[in-house]
Amino acid sequence: MVKSITIKLIILVGLINSYNAFSNVLEKDKDELEKEIKEYINHHVLDSYDFNLLSYTKDDGAKVYVGVPLPVLLWDKGLVVFSSSKLNHGKSIVQVGENYYKLYHNKIYKTDSSGTIFYDKNNHVANKSPVDFSMTKGVVSILLVSILMFVLFRNLAVSYKKNKMMASGIGRFFEPIVLYIRDEIAIPNIGQKKYKKYMSFLLTVFFFIWFCNIIGLTPLGINVTGNIAVTFCLALLTFIITTVSGTKDYWKHIFWMPGMPLPMKIIMAPIELLGVFIKPFTLMIRLYANISAGHIVMMTLISMIFIFRNLIGSSLSFMLAFFISIIEILVALLQAYIFTILSALYFGFAVEEHDH
């Protein structure tokens, strides 16, 4: 009962969120509306310093944000900590000691007391930017997903002991998936002998990407796996594990391909070496592009409801948005699967034993 109420509340908040995002712009002309939507979508795809659920404009024109401010952590010759509410969505200048900080285009810059932003020749911001370790929306989401995963799988692990080797509770739903990753992803790609070492990474990465993708589809407006920093981190880990576990055979196949004529060997070596970096790079780009594209398409379709502002166009956009969101649920799982199976494949290449 409590659960279903919570779910209804979340859905309600989401609906209000998407409604309010656009309702305040209904009266503006179309060009301005489209520009605003574009900005809104661009803003959504990026990380943010606050955890906002919804925002609306009051009658007097003041914008009101409903959400939780998050701590901002900067390293500027010492740790600087303040609440993101002080940034006031770029409208205020934060003074900490003798330094002034300002949020400009979703990035914190060091500035003076009047908040001047300098530009260089290429119209880039010339202000200094401190090293930013802020607990942004993305970081909080990552933490939440990690806690959820830990609780979920710890529960599953404990349930085996309690229940005589049988899983119980919600973990029962995830046990077949864990087994699938072991039997269909890890063992066929890495091999029966060595797969155990990589299971922890594969399982964690699969469920992490899947859960992040799924919460990205909720109206909370979280976009973790559609952020290049996150996918870069995941791909980097795959790259590091592949490189560290590469056997002599693996490197030999890269730099001095056996069974090839000498000129071919010389040509192949740089190509193969490039491949070592391209493989994780494609992992990073694929996940990032798929998820952020999904978010952009979804939001565009939803905003089209407000651009059309008539029964046929709006309902068509609604139907499209509905079906795309169903496809996105599939894509969420698919991308997690692809990332995991390709990582397993690369690990498999690295530990493969050839008999010549």
Added chain:
Amino acid sequence: MEKLINEFSFGLFFWQLLIFVGLIFLLKKFAWKPILDAVNERETYIKEALSSAEKARKEMETLNKENQGIIKKARAEKEALLKEAQQTSSRIVDDAKRQAKEAADKIIRQAHETIEGEKRSAIIELKGKVADISVEMAEKILKSELDNKEKQSKFVQTLLKETNI
């Protein structure tokens, strides 16, 4: 590409790396290892249970086969016994019949022989008696008949007629 680099936030990368690597090790210790161990244990348990069931089934089969063999053997033995008993009984009956027949035959033969003997002696006796009676009668008839001549010649004539030469 420039947009991507612009979008790249070092802070987020740092936290993601920290949290994710931490998560991997935490989950490894507290979740994945126990889960995979439990699943493995369960799988070996199931495998063993299955193989032992299979073994038991095979044992049952051989036992069944043995039982079948024993039953078959017993049935054959029973049949043989029955057959033998039947044979014995029929032989006994046959013997008894034969002996009885022999005894009966003997009795009948003896009876026949006795009857024959009696008959013969009776015939002999009867013959003697008939001869005596006929001689006596002939004597009497001849005495009465041969009193007159006419009757004599008539008698001779009839005798002559009866005897064909």
